Amino acid sequence: MKTKQVMHFCHYGKEYSVIKCMDCYEVNPYRIYHHFNDIGEDGVIHAHRKLMIKYADLYSCFYWFIQNNIV
Numbered sequence: 001m002k003t004k005q006v007m008h009f010c011h012y013g014k015e016y017s018v019i020k021c022m023d024c025y026e027v028n029p030y031r032i033y034h035h036f037n038d039i040g041e042d043g044v045i046h047a048h049r050k051l052m053i054k055y056a057d058l059y060s061c062f063y064w065f066i067q068n069n070i071v
Contacts, residue, residue, distance in 0.1 A: 006058065018031070028054035032052040033052065035047065
């Protein structure tokens with residue numbers, strides 16, 4: 001799957017990114033991810049990302065950030 005990062009930013013220590021799937025034929029190609037770090041059982045920091053929601057256009061992604069007070 002070919003993807004392109006459209007936006008990446010930090011807001012009060014929380015990190016978010018918007019990714020667009022370039023070759024997917026779904027209705028919602030834009031995905032909002034929340035990035036975070038976690039200390040595993042082995043004592044090492046692991047980077048994770050959680051898919052928050054999928055949208056059809058970038059305008060809807062911006063609206064999601066406004067709704068969740070992430071501006």
